[in-house]
Amino acid sequence: MSHAQQHVLSSAIVLALLVVLGIHIFLFPMYTSTPPVHHTKISAYEQALCRTTLKNNIRIPTSEWRNNPCPKYGIVSVVQGGRLGNQIWEYASVWATARRTGLEPFMPRCILKTLEEHFENLSIPPLSYIGRCTMDVNQIVNSLGQWNSTEQNIIIPRHAAYWSLILVWLDDIRREFTFKPSLKIYAERVLKRVAEKFNLVSPIYVSVHVRRTDYVDYLWQKLKTRPAPVSYYLSAMDYFADKYSNVVFIVTSDNIAWCKYNLHSKRHKMSFISDNNGKGPGKDLAVLSVCNHSIIDYGTYGSFGAILAAGETVVYNVTAYFSTLIADVLPNWRIMN
Numbered sequence: 001m002s003h004a005q006q007h008v009l010s011s012a013i014v015l016a017l018l019v020v021l022g023i024h025i026f027l028f029p030m031y032t033s034t035p036p037v038h039h040t041k042i043s044a045y046e047q048a049l050c051r052t053t054l055k056n057n058i059r060i061p062t063s064e065w066r067n068n069p070c071p072k073y074g075i076v077s078v079v080q081g082g083r084l085g086n087q088i089w090e091y092a093s094v095w096a097t098a099r100r101t102g103l104e105p106f107m108p109r110c111i112l113k114t115l116e117e118h119f120e121n122l123s124i125p126p127l128s129y130i131g132r133c134t135m136d137v138n139q140i141v142n143s144l145g146q147w148n149s150t151e152q153n154i155i156i157p158r159h160a161a162y163w164s165l166i167l168v169w170l171d172d173i174r175r176e177f178t179f180k181p182s183l184k185i186y187a188e189r190v191l192k193r194v195a196e197k198f199n200l201v202s203p204i205y206v207s208v209h210v211r212r213t214d215y216v217d218y219l220w221q222k223l224k225t226r227p228a229p230v231s232y233y234l235s236a237m238d239y240f241a242d243k244y245s246n247v248v249f250i251v252t253s254d255n256i257a258w259c260k261y262n263l264h265s266k267r268h269k270m271s272f273i274s275d276n277n278g279k280g281p282g283k284d285l286a287v288l289s290v291c292n293h294s295i296i297d298y299g300t301y302g303s304f305g306a307i308l309a310a311g312e313t314v315v316y317n318v319t320a321y322f323s324t325l326i327a328d329v330l331p332n333w334r335i336m337n
Helices: 003-027 042-048 084-101 109-115 163-176 181-197 215-223 230-243 256-262 281-290 300-309 322-329
Strands: 039-041 075-078 134-136 153-156 204-210 247-253 269-272 293-296 313-316 333-336
Touching: 039 042, 042 134, 075 084, 084 109, 084 153, 084 163, 084 281, 084 300, 163 300, 163 322, 181 247, 181 281, 204 230, 204 281, 204 300, 230 247, 230 293, 230 313, 230 333, 247 256, 247 281, 256 269, 281 300, 293 300, 300 313, 300 322, 313 322, 322 333
Parallel strands: 075 153, 204 247, 204 293, 247 269, 293 313, 313 333
Antiparallel strands: 039 134
16 A cells, blocks of 8 residues: 555545544434433422412421322323312312322312312322422423323323313212311202202202303303203203102302393292302302212302212203213213303
8 A cells, every 4th residue: 555545545534533433422412412401399390380479378287298209200180270279279270190000199289278178088199299309391391192111200280171081080079079077068058058948858969050150251252152041951951850759950150140130030949149249269169079969060169069979960062161071971961062
């Protein structure tokens, strides 16, 4: 080999080594590097899940957190949104997602505070139990469909209602939401007074939940549909009155004045039980849960009341809305126009 050829070969080898080195230094990290770990303390992260400011001066008993180890894998939690009905479904969505994945569920204190006013012995602990632990915010997904690793945390968005997952364990979810004794007693007294009012022995109680107020605008803005007409509620009452004897209708609403003004029928026995100021959602929900059957229109609150009652349910037909989708699955739910 001539001197010139040796020089060319040496130059080629050097150039090849430089190319390989360049690939390893500049190109290879693009495919092999992991995103920077960004850990945050869970006690601080919890505030981001709540609409209201959490009180940092609330003393949590040492026994509630000192012996509680940090989760080995990811957790399931949720962002607070909406009123009582929304927050019940948010809790149930966390409960069902944790059961499906095996991840540990924890709830923001702001949601538990709302629910514990009405229910006892809820099984999901607050995030404050692991507040001293940290979370990698790069390992957060917001749905079961995105989850593909036990290292990931599932933080469910506000207003979520994972109904198809929840319906798998209906009996268990009913046991999870056990009303406080005072609300149970209240609901039983309401039904007893209604039976005495109409002089009925062992009546069939059918709840009627009418969702109004802000939902009227929501239906039009999101679904381009009008609220259920008066004829829907009366037709649903006709259905139950034709099917059962001694039926009495228990009417609840976030606008009970609208109901008293619009729902009239000489055929049906009705009792309007909601507070005029709409300040008793827990009491109304307890009454819905002890009725035999249910008439609902739409919304998370009425839908969950019907699920707790576990009887036959008539639901207003809103195309592709979650309450009508539930009716397509549960055999004792019936869609009515």
